[in-house]
Structure formats: structure tokens, C-alpha cells
Amino acid sequence: MKPTVAAVIKELRALANPEKVDFKQKKFGVIAQNALGIYQKDLKELAKEIGKNSTLAKALFETNIYEARLLCSKLFNPKDLTEDLMEKWVVTFENWEICDSFSMGVFARSPLAIPKAIEWSTRTEEFEKRASFATIAGYCMADKKAANSTFEQFFPLLYQAADDQRIYVKKAVNWALRSIGKRNVDLNKRAIEEAQKIKQLEFKSAQWIAKDALKELEKETVNILDYPRSIYRPKK
Incomplete structure (x- = not known):
């Protein structure tokens, strides 16, 4: 063809x-x-x-x-992505499928991933806001060499958004929290701490986000990815 x-x-x-x-x-x-x-x-x-x-x-x-x-x-190709294109596309998202497809397949693989995820975290529209946290979740896999500090900067965003009752926002916040917590043992510990903080909030959405994340992150069988491998799986 x-x-x-x-x-x-x-x-x-x-x-x-x-x-x-x-x-x-x-x-x-x-x-x-x-x-x-x-x-x-x-x-x-x-x-x-x-x-x-x-x-x-x-x-x-x-x-x-x-x-x-x-x-x-x-x-x-994420290398061709511009901020104008991101803004043009994100405002059209009408459901979680297309939001996640762009967030994971394009946005998270771009150098613009972090600044736009931070910016979008306070958006009003449901799927624009979801794009923030879906991009964070995708970035956890897209950049395997990023330092822990890169992901620790997202914790305040998750905490701030934990009061959002909308299903596709709270699920994305939970997704991002779990994804960060599975990168390595240190971020697992930090994500568990953040989940405990979120759990103290009075909102039903926060309770769900925290409990569901803790259910996975505290398992002995949780799948820890050991990124960056140069630190967590150094060659002998």
C-alpha cells in the first residue's frame, strides 16, 4: 500500500x-x-x-x-513533536483510548514530555488532565536512564490531583503513581510513602488512588524494573 x-x-x-x-x-x-x-x-x-x-x-x-x-x-515520530502540535491534539481528546495512545506513544517519548505533563496536571478538561498523568506513566518506560529525581518531581502533582473525582483522571493518577513505584526499589519506597500521604486525604478519589496503589506496590511479587539498569543492575 x-x-x-x-x-x-x-x-x-x-x-x-x-x-x-x-x-x-x-x-x-x-x-x-x-x-x-x-x-x-x-x-x-x-x-x-x-x-x-x-x-x-x-x-x-x-x-x-x-x-x-x-x-x-x-x-x-516523537522527534518531530512540537509544543503547538501537542496543544492542538490534546484539546481534541474525547476518551481515554485516544488520550493514552498519544500520551504513551508520542508525548512520553518526546523531550517535551516533562514540561507538558507538569503544565497539564492542573487542566480543567478531563482528558487534557488525564494526558498529564498518562504521559508520566508512559515516561516511566520511555526514559529508562532518567534519574530518580526526575520522577520525584511528579509526586506533588499526584498529591494535588488526588481530589479529582472523575474516573479517568483518578485512574491516571493511580497509574502514574504505580508506574513510578515500579521503576526501582528506591522509587518503590518513595511511592509507597506518597501513597500513604494521599491516603490521609479525605476525598474518596484519594482513598481509592492510594489503596489501589499500595495493594500493588507493597506486594512481595511486585514487578520492579530496575531502571536505570546501570545503577540497579550494574554489570559485574
């Missing part, structure tokens, strides 16, 4: 299934405008076939077709 907008849209329409639109809405709470009904696995296969192409990705986003925008997040 020649990687043109017309060719890609033709391929997307061939994959379309209206029943999947209804299924994703009922099963996963994914409500999207102009959706064709295509699962992530099929979009990933298509993205692999096409390869990274930022120009094509941006053009696909402009079609306003939901799955074309999801595909954009898989084709766009």
Missing part, C-alpha cells in the same frame, strides 16, 4: 465494523465521534506496514476520522 492519505483511509474503511463501535462503547466506555469500528491490534498492524511517517500522520489527524487519529499516534 502506497502511504497516501487516500490509500490509508481506503484501508481503514475496509476494516470498518460498526458493531465494534458499539462494543467498545459498552465494554470499555470508548465514546468517539466519526468512529469506524477498528480494534487497536488492527491499527497496530497497519502502522507497522506503513512505518513512521510524521507528514502522513498529521494529514490523517486532519481527516477527523477517529481511527485515522489513532493511527496518527502510531505513525508520528
Whole structure:
């Protein structure tokens, strides 16, 4: 397939299934405008076939077709990301799926990840605010060499947002906290301490965030990733 907008849209329409639109809405709470009904696995296969192409990705986003925008997040090279593009895209997020696809696949892999995550942490709109914490969660995997101090700066943001009762915000705050706590043993200890602080807040959202995070982070079998490996798994 020649990687043109017309060719890609033709391929997307061939994959379309209206029943999947209804299924994703009922099963996963994914409500999207102009959706064709295509699962992530099929979009990933298509993205692999096409390869990274930022120009094509941006053009696909402009079609306003939901799955074309999801595909954009898989084709766009994070090295080409600008602050203007981040702001243009984040305000369009209408559900957790597209928010997380961009946050993890593009934003978290960009040098702009940290400043924008910090900025967005106080946004009013649900999925703009979720993008902050989804980007933090993604950054925990994207930058395997970052120092612990890089992640410790996020703890005040998590604490501040723990009073947000909206499901997709509180889940992202919890996700970010757990992700930080699984990087290495030292951040695990710090994340547990932060969870205990959040647990002292009176908000129901804070209680859930803290208890759910502690349930995983305090397990003996918690999957600690040992990043940066040069410190936590030094070669002998």
C-alpha cells in the first residue's frame, strides 16, 4: 500500500465494523465521534506496514476520522513533536483510548514530555488532565536512564490531583503513581510513602488512588524494573 492519505483511509474503511463501535462503547466506555469500528491490534498492524511517517500522520489527524487519529499516534515520530502540535491534539481528546495512545506513544517519548505533563496536571478538561498523568506513566518506560529525581518531581502533582473525582483522571493518577513505584526499589519506597500521604486525604478519589496503589506496590511479587539498569543492575 502506497502511504497516501487516500490509500490509508481506503484501508481503514475496509476494516470498518460498526458493531465494534458499539462494543467498545459498552465494554470499555470508548465514546468517539466519526468512529469506524477498528480494534487497536488492527491499527497496530497497519502502522507497522506503513512505518513512521510524521507528514502522513498529521494529514490523517486532519481527516477527523477517529481511527485515522489513532493511527496518527502510531505513525508520528516523537522527534518531530512540537509544543503547538501537542496543544492542538490534546484539546481534541474525547476518551481515554485516544488520550493514552498519544500520551504513551508520542508525548512520553518526546523531550517535551516533562514540561507538558507538569503544565497539564492542573487542566480543567478531563482528558487534557488525564494526558498529564498518562504521559508520566508512559515516561516511566520511555526514559529508562532518567534519574530518580526526575520522577520525584511528579509526586506533588499526584498529591494535588488526588481530589479529582472523575474516573479517568483518578485512574491516571493511580497509574502514574504505580508506574513510578515500579521503576526501582528506591522509587518503590518513595511511592509507597506518597501513597500513604494521599491516603490521609479525605476525598474518596484519594482513598481509592492510594489503596489501589499500595495493594500493588507493597506486594512481595511486585514487578520492579530496575531502571536505570546501570545503577540497579550494574554489570559485574
